[in-house]
Amino acid sequence: MSEKCRRYITRILLCLFSVRYLAKLSSVGSIRDEETCERLRGLIQRQVQICKRSVEVMDAVRRGAQLAIDECQFQFRNRRWNCSTLETMPVFGKVVTQGTREAAFVYAISAASVAFAVTRACSSGELEKCGCDHNVHGVSPEGFQWSGCSDNIAYGVAFSQSFVDVRERSKGQSSSRALMNLHNNEAGRKAILSHMRVECKCHGVSGSCEVKTCWKAMPPFRKVGNVIKEKFDGATEVEQRKVGTTKVLAPRNSQFKPHTDEDLVYLEPSPDFCDYDPRTPGMLGTVGRQCNRTSKAIDGCELMCCGRGFQTQEVEVVDRCSCKFHWCCYVKCKQCRKMVEMHTCR
Ligand SMILES: *[C@@H]1O[C@H](CO)[C@@H](O)[C@H](O)[C@H]1NC(C)=O
Ligand SMILES: *[C@@H]1O[C@H](CO)[C@@H](O)[C@H](O)[C@H]1NC(C)=O
Secondary structure, three states: OOHHHHHHHHHHHHHHHOOHHHHHHHHOOOOOOHHHHHHOOOOOHHHHHHHHHOHHHHHHHHHHHHHHHHHHHHHOOOOOOOOOHHHHOOOOOOOOOOOOHHHHHHHHHHHHHHHHHHHHHHHHOOOOOOOOOOOOOOEOOOOOEEOOOOOOHHHHHHHHHHHHHHHHHHOOOOOHHHHHHHHHHHHHHHHHHOOOEEEEEEEOHHHOOOEEEEEEEOOOHHHHHHHHHHHHHOOEEEEEEEEOOEEEEEEOOOOOOOOOOOOOEEOOOOOOOOOOOOOOOOOOOOOOOEEEOOOOOOOEHHHHOOOOOEEEEEEEEEEEEEEEEEOOOEEEEEEEEEEEEEEEEO
């Protein structure tokens, strides 16, 4: 790998570093008192202040961080970069860097996960500061009764905006990187907001629906991950422009339609993530990665292995089979062993 290329990749991986505080947060035990806030590594001063002011919310933030990492690894499991950087990156100093599509995804999913987990905690009744959304009440135009616990997404979003975005705001909002991160944070939260659903329950004799009560609920987090992954696939490459005295991000290619609030944006194209480089932390390469022989997509052996070829092994897998339903109520299965071909990149 050329020196120029190596420097470039290091810079991109450093983008991902700024959300590493979330990875650290996810690995601490529970956050119970203000003293824990002081000990949390990776938070900036303003975040420590928010932590102390809202200690009871912080445990939800910690769960949100874990949710973000799990979802990132799920969504990227079949790609060359599989979100492993978040675990393996050592600590670096502060570096202002350019941003890739991968960084856009990580910021969006992180901001969304914090909003999601805090909202969940509000609904579950574990927090004093917030509960269900009581602005949702009365009779709907469709004739059902709003009732039950509507998710208080406004509270979760506001908390995510203050806790997650404060890192960018404290750097000054004028750098293109800060603009990119703030935009993607907001797009992540929008992925929840624009997919809120109405859930209902019927009341009446023997399952009739004489009275219907409904409440507003967040989509499952997997759905949020799927939406943000789609935005990743269609992300817009942007550059900073000046409109009057304000700086904005506009599509680099002026023939593309402008991005919306819900789209992801990035400033620099990604590297190919093909090769392991000991001098670039987190650049693991794709040697040894499992690939799909018949797929033409990025999980296929051709693309995943970057043309280096692949090895095939016969491996034994144990599966559940001949499952029988027993009255009532359990399912009993046999264990079957079968040989399957497994392909891994050279
Ligand atoms: C990501 O890929 C690396 C090899 O490149 C592997 O060691 C690691 O376990 C993978 N991580 C996940 C979460 O699949
Ligand atoms: C491999 O890719 C093919 C074609 O995209 C797909 O039908 C198949 O389910 C994949 N196999 C695995 C094990 O993921």
